[in-house]
Amino acid sequence: MSRVEVIGNATLYWGDCREILPTLPKVDAVITDPPYEAEAHTAMRRTNKSIRSGENDVIDFDAMDETTRQTIALETVRLCHGWALLFCQVEATSSWRDAMVLAGAKYRRSMAWVKPDSSPQFNGQGPAQGYECISASWCGGGKSRWNAGGKRGVYEFNCNHGRYGGHPTEKPVPLMEALVADFTDAGAVILDPFMGSGTTGVASHRLQRAFIGIERDPRYFDLACRRIEDAQRQERMFA
Numbered sequence: 001m002s003r004v005e006v007i008g009n010a011t012l013y014w015g016d017c018r019e020i021l022p023t024l025p026k027v028d029a030v031i032t033d034p035p036y037e038a039e040a041h042t043a044m045r046r047t048n049k050s051i052r053s054g055e056n057d058v059i060d061f062d063a064m065d066e067t068t069r070q071t072i073a074l075e076t077v078r079l080c081h082g083w084a085l086l087f088c089q090v091e092a093t094s095s096w097r098d099a100m101v102l103a104g105a106k107y108r109r110s111m112a113w114v115k116p117d118s119s120p121q122f123n124g125q126g127p128a129q130g131y132e133c134i135s136a137s138w139c140g141g142g143k144s145r146w147n148a149g150g151k152r153g154v155y156e157f158n159c160n161h162g163r164y165g166g167h168p169t170e171k172p173v174p175l176m177e178a179l180v181a182d183f184t185d186a187g188a189v190i191l192d193p194f195m196g197s198g199t200t201g202v203a204s205h206r207l208q209r210a211f212i213g214i215e216r217d218p219r220y221f222d223l224a225c226r227r228i229e230d231a232q233r234q235e236r237m238f239a
């Protein structure tokens with residue numbers, strides 16, 4: 001079952017990306033934040049329950065599995081003729097690299113999103129996790145190219161910068177804007193098959209890129225629609 005909403009230059013699908021991706025046209029980039037690995041989901045559930053309140057802070061979607069990883073890698077390489085950026089925990093960088101290379105992409109780097117405001121290790125038994133990785137592969141022909149010259153692949157942004165709220169793993173908009181600016185050109189079409197609350201879509205809109213997003217959970221799909229509509233309305237108000 002699926003539903004499509006077209007909001008300005010954003011096309012949002014409610015449904016399972018494994019079924020929707022084979023129906024999509026080519027895109028210029030895939031920028032996405034898939035579910036993390038099983039052990040991270042369990043750890044985050046534990047941490048969220050113990051230090052926060054409110055249902056929206058609990059991870060309530062399934063972890064990544066190997067069959068889904070391979071399907072996403074194959075569909076990404078088939079659809080995309082530019083960069084594929086995939087968020088992942090550091091322990092999963094080699095799994096994503098191998099899946100993308102096997103699917104035919106040129107793996108370039110696992111970059112870091114450094115989070116100065118991430119939680120400390122409350123039990124004091126070891127260092128806290130202060131960053132996530134972003135696996136970057138080139139799916140186009142010829143040599144890879146981006147807009148940031150010799151810059152290092154390190155992005156430092158607070159996790160809680162201007163949260164919209166309502167999704168447990170919402171990414172900061174400024175981080176997504178930096179990635180969109182560095183890895184795509186104005187007018188590009190960006191695909192996010194795991195769009196959650198639509199942060200990639202908001203960043204794409206703000207930087208004049210078209211967006212295709214897919215989300216399976218109807219609550220997050222509705223949230224993404226609202227959020228992208230708000231972003232477009234705000235722009236019209238200030239135009």
Ligand SMILES: C[S@@+](CC[C@H](N)C(=O)[O-])C[C@H]1O[C@@H](n2cnc3c(N)ncnc32)[C@H](O)[C@@H]1O
Pocket residue numbers: 015016017018033034035036061062167169170171193194195196197198199200214215216217220
């Ligand atoms: C890590 S979250 C993305 C959060 C997003 N970056 C944001 O800022 O809100 C991953 C999302 O993928 C969705 N998801 C998981 N499996 C999916 C599938 N097979 N098809 C579509 N969406 C899926 C989950 O419901 C979840 O909202």
